[in-house]
Amino acid sequence: MKVDVVVIGGGAAGMAAALKVSEQGARVVLVERDERVGGILNQCIHNGFGLHYFREELTGPEYAERFKKALEEKDIEVLTNTFVKALDVREKKLVVVSEDGIRILETKALVYAAGARERAFGSLMVPGDRPSGIFTAGVAQRFMNVENRLPGKRALILGSGDIGLIMARRLTLEGVEVVGVVERLPYPGGLLRNVIQCLEDFGIPLFLSSTVVEVRGRERLEEVVVAKVDENFQPIPGTEKVFEVDTLILSVGLIPQIELLEDLVEVNPTSKGIATSNLGQTSIEWIFAAGNCTAIYDLVDYVTYEGEMAGKYAALYAKGERFGPKVAVKAGENVMVVQPNWYDPSEELTLYVRTRKVIEKGRLVVGSFEKTFEELVPSEMLRVKIPRRHLNGLSEIVVEVKEE
Ligand SMILES: Cc1cc2nc3c(=O)[nH]c(=O)nc-3n(C[C@H](O)[C@H](O)[C@H](O)COP(=O)(O)OP(=O)(O)OC[C@H]3O[C@@H](n4cnc5c(N)ncnc54)[C@H](O)[C@@H]3O)c2cc1C
Structure with missing residues (x-):
């Protein structure tokens, strides 16, 4: 063809x-x-x-x-x-x-x-048994929403990205008891609107600065051990908490x-x-x-x-x-993700940016373009159009967020 x-x-x-x-x-x-x-x-x-x-x-x-x-x-x-x-x-x-x-x-x-x-469970290197009952959020979502099958009865969710938050609500609505959402970062990984609509509205606890350190169960998952983590994401001994659940949902x-x-x-x-x-x-x-x-x-x-x-x-x-020639776009100070990689003046540049950390007030600087944003979080992507006049004559475009 x-x-x-x-x-x-x-x-x-x-x-x-x-x-x-x-x-x-x-x-x-x-x-x-x-x-x-x-x-x-x-x-x-x-x-x-x-x-x-x-x-x-x-x-x-x-x-x-x-x-x-x-x-x-x-x-x-x-x-x-x-x-x-x-x-x-x-x-x-x-x-x-x-x-x-x-x-x-x-x-x-x-x-x-x-x-x-x-990202699958295997890549997390969590010690313990390998029972059934551990699903990625997308797989569990497909089971429930497309195939009409419930993954379990009592669940813990690891990862507070949007998919994890949405699954916490979805499981609850379908009659599964969700005992909590565990997040290793000190702030939630998903959009704020999803934290409110999916967890707070349903009284589901969010355990921040915490992670899963062990899974237990012979055939089916029986227990998940969660511990607090320090600033390097290392589990803090003595802070372990055991959750009796038959399902662990990963949104990592x-x-x-x-x-x-x-x-x-x-x-x-x-x-x-x-x-x-x-x-x-x-x-x-x-x-x-x-x-x-x-x-x-x-x-x-x-x-x-x-x-x-x-x-x-x-x-x-x-x-x-x-088309072309293209100018390279690079991540500078406080920028974790920037898309696209090159600017072609055939179209205006629309940038998608994730910051490296939570920034209360930050100034996005791109060429001669500057704009101040409040409450920047890595989980919420910025989408910003940069007018051509701010990029004229640049041989490289560095995208930075300056803390104010
Ligand atoms: C659980 C979840 C909740 C979300 N909630 C929201 C929300 O509330 N609001 C919102 O705006 N966005 C939301 N998003 C984000 C949004 O849905 C996605 O960003 C978007 O749908 C992704 O589209 P895509 O085309 O890039 O990828 P996909 O939808 O993944 O499509 C890729 C397609 O490529 C096919 N494919 C891959 N490889 C091959 C191959 N070799 N040959 C043939 N076909 C192939 C796949 O089968 C698939 O159909 C959510 C995403 C998820 C996962």
Whole structure:
């Protein structure tokens, strides 16, 4: 099959990209390994999606449905149950696998939008037994919201990122007793609105500066031991507390899914995702990327904006346009994550920034641009447009947050 643009991944980023490619009049094929498009949105049945993009509060499936309908209306070719197995960078060919067998797609440009995966229990090196009853939050969420199965009866949650907080509420609503959420940082990892709506409103305790130090149980999980940690995250002896639970839910972070491109393109050192310019272009000029495979975004709306950008410029590339030169964007003082990696003046620079620590009052400095923000926390991503005039003549753009 020969096309102008292939989009890998039918989540929020991939759907937005495919629509933009089609708007530009280029031929696009969207490849999704799942049986339907929507990605992670399909299992996020809570509300809180679309406040920026649609100025409405939608659930995940509602948000996905709008894009799915648009794909159908535009007659965009979607290959579901199809997995992209390999990529030939020189020939611009992709090997895709489905029930029908193996197929080769030949393309002029590519948008990679493969999302993220969850950090697993094995990587935490928690001592103890290895019983059943330990789930990542996304797996537990899929069990409950898509497959209608409960993971257990009494649960403890490790990690107070948004997924952990949302699962605390979801489990409670489904009749599971949630004994608490454990967080090793001295502040919650998720959005403030989720701490209030998911924990405080349901009386679920949050144990800050604490972590799981042991899991016990023969067949099924029986006990989880939690201890306080010091400023280096080392458990403090004598502070152990035992929780009798049959379920431990882990919400300990998402990791950009980059395996297919990992050895081919540059990686963003701050997000560990695929490095891109503000047009979504990677270090290989015909490959574009967007969404959680580039950096973990807080909001789906941001993912959609970036998906649209990558789709637009992939289509223009396929039609023969070329872009650049690009200026490097780097993380400076107090900046943990910055996306994108390069600024291409073809579009204004929209920056996504996470600070390294909690900052009560901080001044974002980018070229001659300065703006003061209050209550900056690493868990809440800043999205800031930097007008071109502030970046003129710079050979490198350093993004800093100065404490005030
Ligand atoms: C539990 C949870 C709660 C959230 N709550 C909110 C909220 O309240 N409000 C909000 O705005 N945002 C929320 N978000 C964030 C938002 O949902 C995500 O940032 C966004 O949906 C990610 O979109 P994506 O397209 O980057 O990735 P995904 O949705 O993960 O899509 C990636 C797609 O690529 C496919 N894929 C991967 N590799 C291949 C391959 N090799 N071949 C074919 N297909 C492939 C996958 O099957 C998947 O469908 C939440 C996220 C999570 C996980």
